[in-house]
Each structure stands twice: as C-alpha cells, then as structure tokens.
Amino acid sequence: MDKNTVIITGTSSGYGKVIAREFAKQGWNVIATMRSPEKETELTKLDNVIVTHLDVLDTASIRTALHEGISKFGKIDLLINNAAHGLVGVFEAMTSKQIRDEFEVNVFGYINVIRELLPHFREVGKGMIINVGSQGGVITFPLMSPYHATKFAIESFTESISYELSSINVTVKLIEPGGASTKFFSNAQTPSGVVPNEYNWIVNNTGMDELYDTYKDKLSTLEAVGLFIYKAATDGTDNFRYLIGDEMKSFLAIKRQKSDEEYINFMRNQFMPKSSTER
Template sequence: MKKVILITGASSGIGKETARYFAAKGWNVIATMRSPEKETELTKLDNVLVTKLDVQNIESIKSAITAGISHFGQIDVLVNNAGYGQMGIFEAAARQQIVNQFEVNVFGVMDTIKAILPHFRERGKGMIVNISSGAGKFTLPMLSMYAASKFALEGFSEALSFELSALNIKVKIVEPGGTQTNFNQASADVFAHDASLTDYDPFLAAAGKMFDTMKQASITSIEVAEVIYKAITDGTDTLRYAIGNADFNQRMNARRQMEDQEYIDSIKNGFVKYLQQ
C-alpha cells in the first residue's frame, strides 16, 4: 500500500516542490493550501489530492485531514510547512502582526498536529515533520518576531518528540536557510516599519549593509525537498536536519561551537562596524 503524506503550505516554494518530489517517488500526496482553486499544476498528478487547509482555521484543518483519509485511506506523515517571516522593527509592529506570526508558525502547527494525532494513535504509528529555520537556532537584526516563533517551534518539537516516542510517532525538524522561494518577497510585503521612529534609521541602514554582505548562492526548494524525504525515510530517530547556503552553514556551526556570549558578541561586533560607517 502506498504511503500517504499531508503537506501544508503546498501552493508554492518548499511545500509545492515537496509535493512534487514525493509524488514522483510514488507516494500519495495530500497537498493543502489556502486557495486550492488557484492550483493548476499539482491537480494534474494522479496521486495528488489538492484540498483546502488554512492553519488559522481549525475546521479547515480537520476537514483536510478527513478528506485525505477518505481519499487515500490513511495518512502516514504530516509535514508542517506553512509559514512566513514577519521581519522588521519590533516597536513598529502592530500587535495583530505579531499574533499572526505565532498563529501561523506556532499555533497553526500545534492545531494541525493535535488534529492528526488521534489518527496516528489509532494506527499505532506516524511521523510529524516541522519545517523550522536557521532562525530557530540563531538570530539576526530585524528577525525578533520570526525568530521568536521559530525558537518556540523548535522547543515545542523537541519536547513533543519525547512525548510521542512512546506511541511510535516520530517527530523531526528540518531547518532550511537561504532558499530560493517567494519567502523573502512575502516577508517584505509585511515588513514592520514606522517612518516616525527615526531613532532606528542608523540601525536600519547598518542592518541593510549587513544583509547585503550575506547574499550568497541560495539552495533550491528541490534540495530542501530531498532533505525532507531523507528525514522521513532514513529510518533513524534523528531530530534535526539542517540545509542551507555557505553563510547559513557558517552561522549554524558558529552557534553550535562557540560559547553563548562569544557568539552574541560576534554578532554585535559584526553589526557595530556598519553603524560606524
């Protein structure tokens, strides 16, 4: 019997490529998105069910899971991919922007997991893959809200992996960085900024220069899909899988290897030089 995977946020980027990748590997795929009526590619694949799921709407989560089980008979893996990055100045962010960041990146993940766990418990097995980010391991200027949501996701996922291990349900975390998707544009569209907060102007200018130096070759969504496939099929209890460009890998290694304050100071010192220019 073919295995079945449910993917949230499958309308573009990593989610869409993961749906394609697993379909090509012979899996049955439940590709979920907020506006399935707009999808024209995945609907052409015989082993893909495209259906509505908005992680901010619990009823749509339950309906998508029910539809998937009804269509394919079971669900073996849940990939929580839906998410976005609320970038910008924390003081300039509207409270609703902050709430939305956590509703999508954290509470939406929790609600989706809670909705599928009865099915996994009934079957005596299952797997959950949460798509995190390097921002769940290290922070940078203007990432306070996004990093907060991903740090929360990392802690939740790690603790949950202990709870569910006794039920033969595995939890995995994939941490992409520097990926070629529409993520940056989506984040730019909701950038938190207030022109009246002129005290932040030197910071914003320095942050811009800092981010310019970080632009390196990006990895593709297909490469991330390959790592997701490895995480699901490698037969291990490995919790975290990181994949990214050279800058991402350098920062991840620094966070792992440096003392905490040493790492914090390195980021501050690297940033201060742009303030002084």
C-alpha cells in the first residue's frame, strides 16, 4: 500500500518539528518545510523525510515545495499549516509594519499554502487540511492583541472553508493547543516603538507568572501535541475542532459557565490583581 504523505509548514522548531518527527515515526512520507532548510540537522536524518525551503509569504517557494514533494512521493494527502509568528507587548508601541507582519504570516501564510495545494487535492479527488490554531483564538490575554486577532481570524476562516471544501472531498480540521513547552515568549517579537510610562503598571503586573504557576502542571509537552495531531489526522472522522491541554479546557470551561461580564471580570482579576489605588 502506498504511504500517505504530509506537508508541514514551520518545522524548524516547536510544534512543527515534533509533528514532523511523529508522522515520520508513524511511517508517513514527510515534506518538512522551513525558511532556512540549510540549518536543519535533525529532520534530514530521518527516513522518508525531505526538508525543503518554503516561505509562506512567497508563492513561488510554496509552488516549488509542493512540486518537489509530489515529484518525490507521488501525491500529498495532508497539509498541516503550522508556521506562525509571535508579537508580544503594548499595542500602542507596536508599529503598523509589525502588526501587518503578524497577519501576513499567521493568516495570509495559511491562506497562501491552502490556495496553492487545493488544485492538487481536486486532481487526486481527496485531501485533508489541518490548521494549527491556538487557545489564543478562543480566549485572550493582555499584551498579545494582534496575535489574538490573527488566531481568531484563523478560527473563522477554517470553519468557513470546511463547509465548501467538504464538497470536493477535502476534510478540514482545526487544532487548538493550550500552553505547551514552546519558546513562544522568548522567540516572540517585541514592539519597536516606545512604551509610554503610563503602561508600566500593566507591563510589570499582568499576573502572568502567577497564572503560569497555577496552570503549569496542566501544560502539554511538545511530544504530546505531536502525537495528538497525528491521532486527529488519522482518527477516521470528520470532527472539526480539537482541544489540546487541560489548561486550555479549564479556561474554556470557565468562559462557557460564566456570563460575559463574569468572565471578563474573572480574567481581569487574573492579570490585573491590584486595584487602581495601588498603582
């Protein structure tokens, strides 16, 4: 029986790398894509894996990667859109370019790859797309407004195309990971502009450390996320939304159980525990 083939974006680190390792381990052909494949030393050693250049903002590079993968393995069965960009800080200090770049990678990057792959799926008569979203597309935290905006956009985009693509036998799934042992914050870009002094209070007192201590035992490992996504791809269902992590489920349960006003106040207390008189 011919092996299935997956193409994955953003495999140089984090989720992307462990997803590529898991699918290779499970016997799939893997097209592991990244912007700088010449720097990769681990995935290049795995059987049935090709590591190739793909920049989600460069249509020519997307087409080249797809052509290389199809030429090597005969077909592509699954796309996992994973490449993402982080931007963390005070909104007022972010430049227009930084915000646009966030949308270019996190939204238009997904769209670009899907658009280029769909003709192949129509030709072979089937396919699957898995978009890696985030808990940040369901709930929000302070100092991450453009990132959340992109992930909420991916939520709605993915849900909408799932209806129309079902008509051409393409299954669409959305993965919503909670926190995991990624280097998201250390790798995230920070605002290029000057942060006004008036924001010092929230920047220094968001309660993120306390929140992390509360939920750190519920965070998923990267390996668990990789295995979870493999199982979602191969569970034989057309289920759409998959949640990963007890931390994510805890927040979502609170959001669903409380009124909108109660939930907003709960989140404010998580991140802004001091009263205004203590500023």
